[in-house]
Amino acid sequence: MENRMKRLRQIFAFLSGLLIFFMLLGICFAAHDEEKKPVFDVIRINAAITPPVADYILQSLDAAGKAGADGLIILLDTPGGLDLAMRDIVKGILGARIPVIVYVSPSGARAASAGMIITIAAHVAAMAPGTNIGAAHPVGIGIGGGSDKVMMEKVENDAVAYAVSIARQKGRNVEWVEKAVRKSESIPADEARQTRVVDWVAGDLNALLEMMNDQEVQIQGGVKIIKTKGGILRDRKMNLRQKVLTTLSxxxxxxxxxxxxxxxxxxxxxxxxxxxxxxxxxxxxxxxxxxxxxxxxxxxxxxxxxxxxxxxxxxxxxxxxxxxxxxxxxxxxxxxxxxxxxxxxxxxxxxxxxxxxxxxxxxxxxxxxxxxxxxxxxxxxxxxDELIDAEGIALTDIHESGKTFIRGEYWDSWSEHPIEKGEKVRVERVEGMKIKVTKK
Known part of the structure; x- marks a missing residue:
C-alpha cells in the first residue's frame, strides 16, 4: 500500500512537472511571437518637397533601419516640390535596405509632380480612394525664344528619362509615366491601380497592411517578403529643428x-x-x-x-x-x-x-x-524761434568766430565780447547759418 502511494506521488510529480514545462514553453513561444511581430515606422508628409522634408524622410529611413523596423511607411500628400530634394529622396528609397511603402492619403490627397516620382520609386506604392497622381511635367521659366525652347526640351527629356527608368526598375506602367511627364496627365486612384502605376488602393492603413502581406519586393541586398500580420505601427515625428525648417521653408x-x-x-x-x-x-x-x-x-x-x-x-x-x-x-x-x-x-x-x-x-x-x-x-x-535763449557750451574761444554745441548740434557762432572755451553760452539771435551768443 505504501509503495502504491509512493508511485502515485511520483506520477503526480512527473505530470505536474510536465504541465509546468509546457506552460513555460507556451509562455516562451508567446513572448517569441510577440517579439517577432513586424514593426513599421510611419511618417507623414503634408507639404511641398523641400530640403527639410527630404532630410526628414532620409533621417527617418536611416533610423528605421537601425532600429530594426520591417519597413517605413510614408503617408504622402504633396503638390510637388524641388527637383534636387526629390532626387535625394528617390536615391534614399532605391538604396534602402528595408521596404519603403508610399501611401497617398487621406482621401483628397495627391501625389503631384515630384510626389509622383517618389511614389513610383517606392517598393510598395498605394493610394487611398479619392486621391490622384501625376502632373509631373517640368515647367520652364523664361520669355520665349529658340534657346528657351531648346532648354525646355532638354529639361523635359531629362525628366522623362529619369521617371521612365524608375518606373521600369519598379515594374510600373512606363507608357503612362512618360505621359505624366510630357503631357502632365493625372489619374485617380482606381485607374492608377488598373494601369499598374501603383500596387494597391486601400481605404486605410490597416487595410493596406493586410493587402501587402507576403508581398515580395526587391530591396538593396536582395529580395524581401513583407510580413504584416499583427504589424505594429510606430509614428516617427519630426524633431524641433525639422519642424522649424519645414515651417520656414x-x-x-x-x-x-x-x-x-x-x-x-x-x-x-x-x-x-x-x-x-x-x-x-x-x-x-x-x-x-x-x-x-x-x-x-x-x-x-x-x-x-x-x-x-x-x-x-x-x-x-x-x-x-x-x-x-x-x-x-x-x-x-x-x-x-x-x-x-x-x-x-x-x-x-x-x-x-x-x-x-x-x-x-x-x-x-x-x-x-x-x-x-x-x-x-x-x-x-x-x-x-526755439533756438533763441537756448543754452550750450563754447567748444572754442569765441570772439569774431568760434564753435558752440547747443541742443545736440554744432553751430558756427560769434560774440561781441570774448568767450573762453568751455564756458556756458546763451543764444541771442540766429543769423542765417550762424548764431550770436553771449556769455551766460
Missing amino acids: DPNIAYILLLVGLAGLYFEFAHPGVILPGVIGGISLIMSFFALQTLPVNYAGIALILFGLILFIAEIKVISHGLLSLGGVISLFLGSLLLFDSPEPALRVALKVMIPALIITSSFFIFIVSLVIKAQVRKKHTGI
Whole structure:
C-alpha cells in the first residue's frame, strides 16, 4: 500500500512537472511571437518637397533601419516640390535596405509632380480612394525664344528619362509615366491601380497592411517578403529643428519674415534709438535668410526688394514729392513677383499673401517717410524761434568766430565780447547759418 502511494506521488510529480514545462514553453513561444511581430515606422508628409522634408524622410529611413523596423511607411500628400530634394529622396528609397511603402492619403490627397516620382520609386506604392497622381511635367521659366525652347526640351527629356527608368526598375506602367511627364496627365486612384502605376488602393492603413502581406519586393541586398500580420505601427515625428525648417521653408512665411525684417530695420534707421523695432527686424531678417537657403530664390527679386528699401530711405534725405516712394513700391512689387524662381505654385508666394503684405509694408514705409518729412519741415519753420535763449557750451574761444554745441548740434557762432572755451553760452539771435551768443 505504501509503495502504491509512493508511485502515485511520483506520477503526480512527473505530470505536474510536465504541465509546468509546457506552460513555460507556451509562455516562451508567446513572448517569441510577440517579439517577432513586424514593426513599421510611419511618417507623414503634408507639404511641398523641400530640403527639410527630404532630410526628414532620409533621417527617418536611416533610423528605421537601425532600429530594426520591417519597413517605413510614408503617408504622402504633396503638390510637388524641388527637383534636387526629390532626387535625394528617390536615391534614399532605391538604396534602402528595408521596404519603403508610399501611401497617398487621406482621401483628397495627391501625389503631384515630384510626389509622383517618389511614389513610383517606392517598393510598395498605394493610394487611398479619392486621391490622384501625376502632373509631373517640368515647367520652364523664361520669355520665349529658340534657346528657351531648346532648354525646355532638354529639361523635359531629362525628366522623362529619369521617371521612365524608375518606373521600369519598379515594374510600373512606363507608357503612362512618360505621359505624366510630357503631357502632365493625372489619374485617380482606381485607374492608377488598373494601369499598374501603383500596387494597391486601400481605404486605410490597416487595410493596406493586410493587402501587402507576403508581398515580395526587391530591396538593396536582395529580395524581401513583407510580413504584416499583427504589424505594429510606430509614428516617427519630426524633431524641433525639422519642424522649424519645414515651417520656414514655406515661401509665404519666408517672404513675410523678409518684409518684417526690412520694415524693422527701416524704422530703426528713421528713428534711431528706439531699439525694439531694430531687434525684431534683425531677428526676422536672419530667419528669412535662413529660410531662403532652402528655397529656389531668384537673386534679382532680392535685389529689387532691397533697392525698394533704398528708395524709401532716399526719400527721407531727398524730397522728391513722392517719386522715390512710388519707385520703392514698384520695386517691392516686382521683387516680390520674382523672388522665388520655381514653376511649382507651392514654392511661390501666394498672391493672396503677397498683395496684402505689400500694401501693409508700403503703407508703413510711406507713413514713416511722411513723419520724418513733417518733422524736418516743422524743424525748419520753428527751429529758429526755439533756438533763441537756448543754452550750450563754447567748444572754442569765441570772439569774431568760434564753435558752440547747443541742443545736440554744432553751430558756427560769434560774440561781441570774448568767450573762453568751455564756458556756458546763451543764444541771442540766429543769423542765417550762424548764431550770436553771449556769455551766460
